[in-house]
Amino acid sequence: MGEVRSTLTYTRRSRWLVTLATVLLCVGLPATAVAATPLPEARPEAQGVSSARLQRLHDFMRQATGADGYLGGVTLLARNGRIVDWQAYGHRDLARRVPMRRDAIFRIYSMTKTVTSVAVMLLVEEGKLALDDPLSRHLPGFAAPQVLIGGSIDAPKLRPADKPVTLHALLTHTAGYPAGRKGDELALTLMERIDPHGAADLRGFAERMRRVPLAADPGTRFGYDGASLELLARVVEVVSGQSFESFLQQRIFEPLQMRDTGFHVPAAQRSRVVDLTRMNAHGRLELADTLSARHPGEPLNAYASGAGGLYSTAGDYARFAQMLLDGGTLDGHQLLGRKTVELMLRNHLGMLDPPVTQFSDAEGFGLGGYVVLDPARRGQLGSPGQFGWSGAASTSFSIDPHEHLLMILLLQHLPRDDGGKELPRISRNFYDLVYQALP
Numbered sequence: 001m002g003e004v005r006s007t008l009t010y011t012r013r014s015r016w017l018v019t020l021a022t023v024l025l026c027v028g029l030p031a032t033a034v035a036a037t038p039l040p041e042a043r044p045e046a047q048g049v050s051s052a053r054l055q056r057l058h059d060f061m062r063q064a065t066g067a068d069g070y071l072g073g074v075t076l077l078a079r080n081g082r083i084v085d086w087q088a089y090g091h092r093d094l095a096r097r098v099p100m101r102r103d104a105i106f107r108i109y110s111m112t113k114t115v116t117s118v119a120v121m122l123l124v125e126e127g128k129l130a131l132d133d134p135l136s137r138h139l140p141g142f143a144a145p146q147v148l149i150g151g152s153i154d155a156p157k158l159r160p161a162d163k164p165v166t167l168h169a170l171l172t173h174t175a176g177y178p179a180g181r182k183g184d185e186l187a188l189t190l191m192e193r194i195d196p197h198g199a200a201d202l203r204g205f206a207e208r209m210r211r212v213p214l215a216a217d218p219g220t221r222f223g224y225d226g227a228s229l230e231l232l233a234r235v236v237e238v239v240s241g242q243s244f245e246s247f248l249q250q251r252i253f254e255p256l257q258m259r260d261t262g263f264h265v266p267a268a269q270r271s272r273v274v275d276l277t278r279m280n281a282h283g284r285l286e287l288a289d290t291l292s293a294r295h296p297g298e299p300l301n302a303y304a305s306g307a308g309g310l311y312s313t314a315g316d317y318a319r320f321a322q323m324l325l326d327g328g329t330l331d332g333h334q335l336l337g338r339k340t341v342e343l344m345l346r347n348h349l350g351m352l353d354p355p356v357t358q359f360s361d362a363e364g365f366g367l368g369g370y371v372v373l374d375p376a377r378r379g380q381l382g383s384p385g386q387f388g389w390s391g392a393a394s395t396s397f398s399i400d401p402h403e404h405l406l407m408i409l410l411l412q413h414l415p416r417d418d419g420g421k422e423l424p425r426i427s428r429n430f431y432d433l434v435y436q437a438l439p
Contacts, residue, residue, distance in 0.1 A: 036103075038257075038315035039322060042082035044437070049077070049084045053437035058087060060433055064426050065090030065100075070394070070411050071277060071285065072100035076314040077434060078406040081322060086314070094275045094287060103315060105265055105273045106410045107292060107300060109308040109391035113229050115252060115320065116306035117171055117368030119236050119244075121340050122251055128239050131171070134164035138235045141210035147176065148187045148213040156190060162217045167235065169218045170228040171367045172348045173357075176214035179223030181358060187215035196227060201303045202234040202244060222349055222357050222365060226307035233306025245304040255333055256323060258316040263304045265297030265311050273297050273311070274412040276393060283421040288414050308392065314408050317397060321406050324387075325399045345387045345401065347371045380428055381435035396427045407434050 044051045057075070065072050072090025076083065088100040123129040129138075136143040145165050151157035161176070169175040178187040196208035209227060216223065233244045240247050245263055253261050265273055273296035278288040287293045292300050300309045319330060324344070328336030347364030349355040355373075357363050362378035363370040369389040375382040388398030394411035409430045416422050 036315070037083060037086075038319050039078055040082045041086075042080075042084055044084040047079040047082055047084050048438060049079055050437050050439050053439075054085055057085075057430070057433040057437065060426075060429060061087065061089045064424075067096075070413055070423060070426075071096065071275060072104075073409065073411040074100060074102055074104055074106075074314045075410075075430070076102075076318050076406075076408040078318060078322060080404045081326065083318070092272075092274050094277060094285065100274070101272065103260070103272060103313055104410075105260055105269065105297075105311050105313055106395055106412050107276060107391070107393050108310050108312045108317065108395050108410075109300070109393055110226075111312070111317065111389055111391045111395055111397060112306060112308050112310040114368035114389055114397075115248065115310065116229050116233055116236075117344065118252060118320075118324075118336065119248060119306075120167065120171065120232050121336060121344065121367065123236065123239055125337055125340055129167060129235070131166065131168040133167050135167065135170065135231065135235070136164060138238050139206050139231065141207070145176075145218070146213045147217055148190065148215060151186075153186065153189055153193065156186070156213065158213055161214055163219060165214075165218050167232065168348070170232050172365055173222055173224050173228055174219050174349070174351075175225075175228050176216040176218045176220065177212065177223065177225045177227050178215045179225040179358070181215070181221070181223050184215045184223070187213055191227075196230070197301070199303060202230065202237055202306075205230050205303060206234045219351055222352060224358060226305075229307040230303075230305060233304065236306075243304065244306060248304075252320070252335065255335055256316075256319045256330060258312070258319055261310060261312040261316045261320075263301075263309050263311070264299045267297070270297035276412050276414065278414045279416055279420065279422050281420065285413075290414075314410050317408055318406060321397055321399050321408070325401060325404070325406055344368060345371065345385065347373060381432045390427065394425075394427075396430070398431065403438065405434075405438075407431060 074088050077085040086102055088102045090100050092098045092100050092104055145161040146158040147161050149157050149159050165175045178184045178191050191212045194208050194211050196205045199205040199208055236247055237244050276288045276293040277285045280286045292298050323330040323335055324341055327338040328341045344367040346366055349364045355364055357365050362374040364373050369387050372382050372386040383400050383402040386398055386400045390396040394413045396409045398407045
C-alpha cells in the first residue's frame, strides 16, 4: 500500500510539475528549475562553497561521463542542510539517447547496509534489542558457532568459537564470517556450497547460515561481508513482527518521505531506472548480466536484502543522510536519538590492533559505514569523523559532521575484478573536488 501511495503522490506531483514547467518555458526559464527538491536549496556562496571551484567538479563529471566513460551520473552536495549543487550528467541508457535526470533511480547495493543499521538501532532505542545480544537470543541455531581450522571441503575441521556472535559483531563486520580475506578460501567455498544467498526469503537465509562455519573467532578481525547484514535484517523481522520490507517502509522511508526507495520499482516509474553496465572483453560497455539489468526495477534478490537490495535516488538518499548528519532528525521529525547517531558515527574497532578496516589503515568502522581516522594517511581530502559507504555499482555517499557537509555520487556500473580493461574509479576524485570547493 505504501508503494501505491508513493506512485500516486509522484504522479500527481509530476502532472503539476509538467504544467508548471510548460509555463516557465514560455517565459524563458529552464524546465530543470522546477525539479522537486528533497532539501531546501541555497546559493553555494551562502553556505560557504565556491561556485567557481564547483566548476572543476562539473568539468570532471562531464568528462567522466563522456563518450568513452560512464553512461551518466548524478551528484548532490548539501551544506548546513541546504542543497548547494545537484547535477545530472550524461545519459540514462546504454544507447546514450536519453539524458540523465536528477531524479533517476539507481541500484544502490551496499548503501542499503547503512539503512539496515538504522533499522536495527530503531529497535535498540525501543529496548527490543541490545548491541551485546547474542544472535542466538533472536534466531535459533546460532548458539554454538564453529570456527573452521582446516581440513577439506568434504571433511572440514572445526572447533568451537571462543565467544558468541553478537549483534554488535554483525553490525561491525567482526563476526568472523568468510569475507574474502587471505585464509578465507575454504570457508568461503563451504559457504558457497550451502548457498544462503539462494534462499527464497530471509528466514531461509538464516536457516542456511546456521551451517556456515566462521573463518575467525568473533571480535578478532574486520571482514567485510554481506551475510551479517542479512542476518540482522532477519532479526528485525523476528523482533518487530513485520517483514523487513514493511519495517523499512513504515519506520524509515515514509517518515523521511523517501518515495522512490524500495526493493523494487513500481512499473509506472521504471523508465527512470538507469541502465546497469559492465565492461566486456573488448573494452566496451554492455548491459550487466543480472536480472535487474535485463529487467530494470525488478528486485535485486529473491528476498529483501538488508545487505544490498535497495533502489533509490540521490534526492531520497540525501534525506536519509541528512537525517544522520542532523543527529537523527529531519524536518522536525525525530527518527533516531542524537546519542544513537553519535554512537553510529564513532569507530567501533577499538578491540583490534590496529583499529581499522581491511580496506584502509586510515579508516575505522562505525555502525553502517566507514569512519575516517586520519585524512593525511588516507591520502584524500576530508575530515576526521567523516562517515559514509559505497555500493557495488559505483555509488557512494559521505557525511562530514565537522563541515556540516553531505556528498552523494551515483553511477551505475559494475567494475570487473579480473584485471581486464576497466573504467577509472572516480569516487576519490569526486570527494577531492568537493572539498577543494570549500574556501
